[in-house]
Amino acid sequence: MANLSTNIAGLHLPNLFFNASGVCCQHEHELKQLLESDSGSLITKSATYEMREGNPSPRYVPLPAIQSSINSMGLPNEGYEYYLAYAKKYDYSNPKPLFVSLSGLSVADNKKMVEGFVAANLPCVLEINFSCPNVPGKPQLGYDMEAMESALNVLAPIIKKPFGIKLPPYFDIAHFDTAAAIFNKFDNLAYLTCINSVGNGLAIDFETETALIKPKDGFGGLGGLMVLNTALANVNAFYRRCPNKKIIGVGGVTSGKEAFLHVLAGASAVQIGTQLKEEGPKLFSRVKKELEDIMVAKGYKSLEDFRGKVKTL
Numbered sequence: 001m002a003n004l005s006t007n008i009a010g011l012h013l014p015n016l017f018f019n020a021s022g023v024c025c026q027h028e029h030e031l032k033q034l035l036e037s038d039s040g041s042l043i044t045k046s047a048t049y050e051m052r053e054g055n056p057s058p059r060y061v062p063l064p065a066i067q068s069s070i071n072s073m074g075l076p077n078e079g080y081e082y083y084l085a086y087a088k089k090y091d092y093s094n095p096k097p098l099f100v101s102l103s104g105l106s107v108a109d110n111k112k113m114v115e116g117f118v119a120a121n122l123p124c125v126l127e128i129n130f131s132c133p134n135v136p137g138k139p140q141l142g143y144d145m146e147a148m149e150s151a152l153n154v155l156a157p158i159i160k161k162p163f164g165i166k167l168p169p170y171f172d173i174a175h176f177d178t179a180a181a182i183f184n185k186f187d188n189l190a191y192l193t194c195i196n197s198v199g200n201g202l203a204i205d206f207e208t209e210t211a212l213i214k215p216k217d218g219f220g221g222l223g224g225l226m227v228l229n230t231a232l233a234n235v236n237a238f239y240r241r242c243p244n245k246k247i248i249g250v251g252g253v254t255s256g257k258e259a260f261l262h263v264l265a266g267a268s269a270v271q272i273g274t275q276l277k278e279e280g281p282k283l284f285s286r287v288k289k290e291l292e293d294i295m296v297a298k299g300y301k302s303l304e305d306f307r308g309k310v311k312t313l
């Protein structure tokens with residue numbers, strides 16, 4: 001039998017799969033669906049200090065022909081106090097650890113939200129989102145190395161406990177090097193979640209000659225199978241450069257096969273976004289079985305047997 005369990009930020013996950021922040025996690029009833037699913041954990045929708053409606057619709061459109069999607073949600077969420085209240089009443093005897101995503105519109109907002117969670121002293125794990133590409137006029141912090149380091153200098157000492165950050169995709173070896181050097185300065189930065197959507201793509205309908213989503217002239221984050229190979233590269237780049245941190249892989253996972261590749265690249269856990277949005281939480285039972293079958297066929301008993309062991313030529 002294959003063992004799919006894993007550990008992130010000092011917490012045990014019964015299996016490595018959970019939702020990508022943003023999908024099936026804005027409201028309590030959605031989080032309940034995740035709790036009742038075969039996921040190994042769950043993460044809340046990225047919270048801002050105040051509640052947000054987000055961008056005008058259409059703001060999420062699947063691209064079924066390539067098992068992908070484009071979105072410009074614009075951080076719609078219930079406001080951080082909603083998720084703090086949820087985290088306060090969460091049953092931590094549940095085998096699924098709770099992750100909470102925070103995406104402040106400023107370092108000051110992130111600081112206030114982090115202070116709120118630290119004051120509550122809860123067992124949930126904080127994931128700071130440095131990479132939302134869809135708030136008009138707000139550049140992704142993850143693409144400003146100095147600002148990212150400065151934000152970590154403020155937040156890491158306040159959080160004290162192990163925490164994670166959600167990163168945008170990088171596309172240049174020098175950027176992997178610079179970013180990893182920054183992350184390695186923060187001992188309690190326990191894990192990196194790679195990748196957020198590939199920012200500011202443009203999907204156009206051939207017949208109507210019109211952009212598919214309304215916000216930002218149709219520019220939105222790309223997700224799903226089309227970003228798999230960029231996601232694998234980011235997982236492996238930081239796996240190689242940050243030996244004392246775990247990597248959560250996200251991007252392009254539609255089946256056990258892509259999950260296997262993420263672990264081979266170095267992922268300790270795997271989040272699923274687009275495919276979860278399209279298939280619903282029953283997806284977790286399917287991908288778990290698919291990965292178990294792959295591991296049995298290849299003779300692997302646990303994720304440690306092949307994590308990070310991608311071969312090179």
Ligand SMILES: O=C1NC(=O)NC(C(=O)O)N1
Pocket residue numbers: 022046071072073074075076129131132133134135196197221
């Ligand atoms: O970090 C995010 N990434 C996305 O692709 N979309 C959402 C959003 O727009 O809220 N946020």
